[in-house]
Amino acid sequence: MSWPEGIEARPIDKGDVEAWAALMAAKEKVDQDGENYSPEDLSEELDLPHLDLPRDSLGLWADGRMIGYGIAHVATSVVDVDRVRAEGTIDPEWRRRGLGTALMHWLIRRAGELHAAKHPESPGQVGAGTNSDNVSAISMLERLGFKPERFFFDMRRPLDQPVPEVQLADGLRLASYDPAYEESLRQAHFEAFSDHWGWTPPTVEAWRQRSVGARAFRGAQSYVVLDGDTVAAYVNCFEWEADTEATGVRELYIGQVGTRRAYRGRGLARATLAKVLAEAAQAGYERASLGVDADNPTGALGLYERLGFTTHKKFTNYQLPIRSDV
Template structure:
């Protein structure tokens, strides 16, 4: 078994595969494995080569220590895993997949074991380096899955993980017209662009301070948002206060042209929608969602889509329903305290 010196614990991984950390030379094989798995499991979204390039460029979560790829004797990638962690955050997040033809043979269990061991290492290393801000947080691994992937639920449950949250994907058809939403005279809606990157980052960190599971986005994390290969700033907008120029609200959107073929429709996706506390109750979220629908429709989209915490305390679920969004699928968040 081959392994990179920095890749972390390898003892739980299947000896039928050769394991090593992901590198630039592996991008094509890594992306092909994920696409091959997605063709069978049909997730709402999956990572493509451009996303993996971003992952390899991370300085906060270097790939040499936080990714793993397993290759069969013919050199075909059959499994992958990785973790990511905000050093000051309360959890690490695990990602991975196993080639459909190799599922059910224990490889997934081994990958989960690697993620758990690597998570323990990360928390210990961050604490020793003082990178955790002195929080002394106990290691926790978080996993996400879509409800239809029952094989993942069995795997996670058998490994001792527990469901801690549900999220709803919601769609709003665009052929049904658009709701009317008007901003008051002290506010202005503008298209998102580079000059707003930092102000919106600061506004996002403040707006999501009371959201479950959210952690502040650092410079690298925010760079992943604004430089996402699917990001569409032309479909995104920000509400600013005229007098001060302060960000009141923002809607950051993306579009996955590749998913249109598999899903049978084109969607504009609201990745992030946030309202600063002092501007809540003034209709800014409604105005941004209505604006997003018009932008999506003008760009040829069939639906407006977003994802929402089913237990959000902000009233967002009721707002989306009022705007015509309907829940179409559910995903779950699983945690394991280590």
């Protein structure tokens, strides 16, 4: 692919994380997605085991600045559809010059290559998400043939509000996360999310890197419901220090909430979330946030609303079928 004169296009590596963080900060000022990243956060992203950085990533540079980037993420397994996730952005100062469209063409082509190499036996899609208020991004995706497929809500709750006390059934107990629970937690998560849209079981390494092994994971603020040695339900929490620095608000992000199927309908998620919220307030957090699928099959949206969460932003996941000739 040819790029305009003065634009250098090359794969991203660990030496680029400072420039990448600056690009993401410029993006956030305009797009207001509620996402802030430090160079250390982004360095961790480049360690994801499924990424082949020389082939799956692209950085765009001008005058020594990273002005755009794209990364294609392929799943290690497929349940129904091979969804290759495309992420990227263009620096707001460099938008409306065709760079975003060109970058998305590159991502679509790379997604087709990954699908053909990894999961050609399954139907394939390119997936891309955007803030539902981002008119320019939506317009670009629709021009390229993307269609909206799924909707997600970003929800927030101030922690100066009272938290209801919720009791567990006899024989069950709440405990903050301990590394001894890691394998039982993983099994609970895989079971809890197996009926969710877009779920594909990651490798153990990938799951750990995205959860209990992540630098943003906060074990002291994460809780599990134990039935003997079995994790019956759980809430995994995270804190991005770059968010606090950018917003001045210390926020606890509730990243994963799940209940094993045999334990559903017993109020375990509500009890665990109530404990997390109460303890977060005691620990000095000012706000809790989370993301939820609008069509979550477990009724999570209603649960969060009853606990005082309100919708802050809406995001749309778009999809484009991968053609066999891509």
